[in-house]
Amino acid sequence: MEHESWAPPEVDVERANVARVYDALLGGSHNFAVDRDVASALTAIEPTAREAARANRAFLGRAVRFLADAGIRQFLDIGSGVPTLGNVHEIAQAAAPDSQVVYVDTDPVAIAHSKSILAGNDRATIVHADLRDPEAILGHPEVTRLIDFDRPVAVLLVAVLHFITDEEDPGDLVRRLRTAMAPGSFLTISHGTLDGRSSQVVEAVEKLYSRASAPGRPRDHASIEAFFDGFDLIDPGLVYLPLWHPDPADVPFPDPAQSWGYAGVARRS
Secondary structure (H helix, E strand, C coil): CCCCCCCCCCCCCCCECHHHHHHHHCCCCCCCHHHHHHHHHHHHHCCCHHHHHHHHHHHHHHHHHHHHHCCCCEEEEECCCCCCCCCHHHHHHHHCCCCEEEEEECCHHHHHHHHHHHCCCCCEEEEECCCCCHHHHHCCHHHHHHCCCCCCCEEEEECCHHHCCHHHCHHHHHHHHHCCCCCCCEEEEEEECCCCCCHHHHHHHHHHHCCECCCCCCCCHHHHHHHHCCCEECCCCCEEHHHCCCCCCCCCCCCHHHHCEEEEEEECC
């Protein structure tokens, strides 16, 4: 398989990457055939997969606008993925031009494409780091250049924790991030779930993602809500993606339970 002209040479085009699979589900162009194969297989298991990806992206936009309205001017988007329509810096800086945004990802395609679109924007940057090492993120020179952790910050963990296995202790990773967040900071999470699905569907999804760069680990409502320990959930709490502060402009989602994910925003008091 040949590299696309936009792909960094170190990219493994023979193995699906979760960021690029998401890009494929959203109809993006920065993905490879192997990523599109996984996306197609996912839609065969769950026909609403593409709509669910769009519902997750719409939630991100609503959450960023909410946070900007709440006075947040610092955004740390961990597991940001391949840039597509409605990026955090675009939404935040449209609402408040002085907003500072740091994206964090591990995928070379996401990093290269982010650098390209952020060229000339001195209030936004991308760093190569991994959620599994929170201290490396918090201490990264580009992070500390734009983010003052003595002031409120919004940490965004959108569609990323379900790629952290139980053995990697995602709850501890979130707690380590929380220690750096000043009072008045916000934590935003969306997370895949297969609540209400059969064990066969759960097994099929997990088997599919075992072929990708990170295993998929959907979780139930209680397990996801536990990530907000130490924070106060904003109404309406942890709900299906389309139900969090719905916007009439969003594409209708007839059955929110088919969105595959829960979402919530919480404030550190």
